[in-house]
Amino acid sequence: MANIIKSQQDILTKLNIHVLNSMQEEAISVITKTTNTILLSPTGSGKTLAFLLPIIKTLDPGCTDVQVLVLVPSRELAIQIEQVVRDMGSGFKVNAVYGGRPMSKDKIEIKHIPAILIGTPGRIADHFSNDRFSLESIKTLVLDEFDKSLEVGFEYEMRSIINQLSGLNKRILTSATQGVKVPNFVRLDQPTVINYLNEKTISKLAIKTVVSPTKSKLQTLLNLLLHIGNQQGIVFCNLRGSIDLVSRFLEKNKISHTCFSGGMEQKDRERALIKFRNGTSQILIATDLAARGIDIPEMKYIIHYELPFALEEFTHRNGRTARVNAKGTAYVLKGANENLPEFIKNVKGIDISNKVSYKPQYWETLFISGGRKDKISKGDIAGLFFKQGGINKDQLGTIELKQDCAFVAIPSAIADELVKKLNNTRLKKKKVRVTIL
Secondary structure, rough: OOOOOOOOOHHHHHHHOOOOOOHHHHHHHHHHHHHHEEEEEEOOOHHHHHHHHHHHHHHOOOOOOEEEEOOOOOOHHHHHHHHHHHHHHHOOOOOOOOOOOOHHHHHHHHHOOOOOEEHHHHHHHHHHHOOOOOOOOOOEEEEHHHHHHHOOOOOHHHHHHHHHOOOOOOOEEEOOOOOOOOOOOHHHHHHHHEEEOOOOOOEEEEEEEEEEEEOOOHHHHHHHHHHHHHOEEEOOOOHHHHHHHHHHHHHOOOOOOEOOOOOOOOOHHHHHHHHHHOOOEEEEEEHHHOOOOOOOOOOOEEOOOOOOOOOOHHHHHHHHHHOOOOOOOEEEEOOOOOHHHOOOOOOOOOOOOOOOOOOOOOOEEEEEEOOOHHOHHHHHHEEEEEEOOOHHHHHOOOEEEOOOOEEEEEEEHHHHHHHHHHEEEEEEOOEEEEEEE
């Protein structure tokens, strides 16, 4: 095991965080002293760190079994929390398991048992039923975004999992939504509730309507994107068919984008987010799956290409922008004869006739067929690109390192040249393939 770090200050230094917000401070204090906690706080307020910091302190370095189980409603959230734990650099092993990828991959990763196991209920229930590890040392259970897990039908699996955890002495439930009933099977006796949902913060979110003169909103969407200029944002649709329609139109008009929906293969969903995070894609066209629980940066704006069905969806979509202290804009695209739902009130229309100069896509993403299991680090990858690739520091974008592969953002103008130079070269002891993603 690597060096164990439990000091909160050391972890925060590694994460380059100088000060915690008031919700995090209170949550850490309460979770440390309390058996059962419900943490209610808006999307993007830092709940993940709020429950991980006190949990790390409870871990026993001498224990070789799973000690903490984190159940989440989506694969993306599992991956996101796993990455946060890794970035904390505590020295404790963490793994995320989830549906949509081969079970064999899970088995390889958890052969060396993690201290913290994160997963979707269906995949965790599968591991439980096959006795892949002991459950005796699992003392802490986290149900992150528990309302969403219940909403998407995980109740049966969650009941089965929790009934098998006889040694629990700490339960933490988090949500960005109020008023969800906690089922009896969670056995959440006399929980302490930390509620920051009604904090009187001054919203810096501007909501603006853009009226399309025709029933099809595609041209209006393009005009709006050209009006906004080169900034990253999310275009929300209700249906996968709408995503395909918007994608074909934006591709025809040379607007760099990726798509994200529940109908996509897990690998494609992950790669869409990687390209969006590193700047290769300017626009993410997505269903409400992207409204919460995925790891993407703060957005300057989001666009409701199709109107949401309910206030909750409207709120969560808008929560992707104007988070914490930042400003943001939610644009509502409205057909000429389309009525806004009653929960969208007091919004101002805007004129989008003036266009900003729109620059073509700058970054491209390269795929490398080697990762952590090959003992490859981000430093090794940077070295390869500097030495063999001959690029300078400014030309190396974001590096995302996975268990068995890596993704690197580089200027699109030199992508083909770098592939020729680096494909089939050695990285550490492994011969790696380098291709454009």
